[in-house]
Amino acid sequence: MEIFRAPRVTLIARPQFLEPEHLKVQWRGEASDGERLAEYAGRVCYMSQHNPVHRTTAEYLENIKQQGHGSVLEHSVYVLLIEGISRSCSHELVRHRAGFGYSQLSQRYVDESHAAFVMPPAILGDATLEAEWEREVTDAQAAYVRAVEALLERHAWVNDKVHRRKVAREAARSVLPNATEVKIVVSGNARAWRTMLELRCGEGAELEIRRMAVACLRTLRAEAGALFSDFEIYVADDKQEAARVSYHKV
Ligand SMILES: Cc1cc2nc3c(=O)[nH]c(=O)nc-3n(C[C@H](O)[C@H](O)[C@H](O)COP(=O)(O)OP(=O)(O)OC[C@H]3O[C@@H](n4cnc5c(N)ncnc54)[C@H](O)[C@@H]3O)c2cc1C
Structure with missing residues (x-):
């Protein structure tokens, strides 16, 4: 990861x-x-x-x-082009409206099974906090992968493959942490x-x-x-x- x-x-x-x-x-x-x-x-x-x-x-x-x-x-x-920021950071960024335009990675379309994560500055440098945080985001990503698989199965009746993936990913992303990279x-x-x-x-x-x-x-x-x-x-x-x-x- x-x-x-x-x-x-x-x-x-x-x-x-x-x-x-x-x-x-x-x-x-x-x-x-x-x-x-x-x-x-x-x-x-x-x-x-x-x-x-x-x-x-x-x-x-x-x-x-x-x-x-x-x-x-x-x-x-x-x-x-800004990379390596978390979803919560980009959410704060896009509040700046006047004079700005944005295009952000879509979690409905993009498979986040191999997404990167952004470590908060306050955690950096503390080995215990870093290890715990890594465990938590790894668990969340595993939950996402399981949710996508289950949702694809549940929506197997949707013929359009792209739409079926979108339905699965847009629901599964709800378990991804704020730390997910965008x-x-x-x-x-x-x-x-x-x-x-x-x-x-x-x-x-x-x-x-x-x-x-x-x-x-x-x-x-x-x-x-x-x-x-x-x-x-x-x-x-x-x-x-x-x-x-x-x-x-x-
Ligand atoms: C330290 C910090 C803490 C924050 N905490 C929170 C929080 O807890 N909750 C939360 O919701 N947000 C929070 N914000 C976000 C904040 O409320 C603003 O949304 C964000 O800073 C963007 O500022 P802005 O609206 O001035 O920017 P822009 O939308 O880019 O506007 C720039 C300027 O244009 C003018 N302008 C823009 N739109 C209008 C309009 N419709 N009418 C009149 N004038 C306008 C104003 O002069 C404005 O200052 C926080 C921001 C900071 C910096």
Whole structure:
């Protein structure tokens, strides 16, 4: 059985900025397409393409975040594949609605007989707790396999094989634990990501989603530093990573 002890976060799509020939900006400094796109949108508001105070993109976006002019950040959308998170973690994640889109593994269609499980951060490192937890999820998975077999038999009269499996799996999944691993594709614009990261990287957030949010922050910051540079990652008193933001929800 595969056990995840940390999430896996992969950037799978980023903005591509196509600058119009007839309305160009006098850029300064290096920047990614997503950062340029946000600056471009901001400069259209005031028609300041000539860059009167010679700001680099990083300086321009710093000012945007400070001013709370967050709507220009909505143009830059980043898509992450998040794996190695539990069903309870993804349930918390999908509560973030504005500016997000989700596609999550379906437990009705996918056979979970060989599903992976995600160990909660609070259990990690304690051999006794880890062993007990592994026993519990192994038992739950065995119960799932038994339930699928019995339900397939009970619904043998359903001719369509795909439908029969779905009927069995959608009922059997009820015995799977919250710790069952899911994979989810998450699209979010930079403003929405910032709001989610502020809430879920905080010390008040549940530990697993906090660990996931910090991993998302690292990925997004490596991709578009100027959009996420005001987040500071630190180790909190509970010895787990957290992050705080300088410019609140904009
Ligand atoms: C530490 C923590 C504990 C939590 N505990 C619980 C809990 O016990 N139970 C529970 O059910 N949830 C809980 N939540 C989830 C929380 O209630 C929110 O659902 C989640 O944080 C998403 O926030 P949001 O609604 O602001 O996000 P989004 O839906 O992404 O919205 C972002 C922003 O858009 C605006 N907005 C979005 N929709 C509307 C609307 N319909 N009308 C007006 N403005 C809107 C608001 O300004 C909102 O802040 C918890 C969250 C955290 C961080």
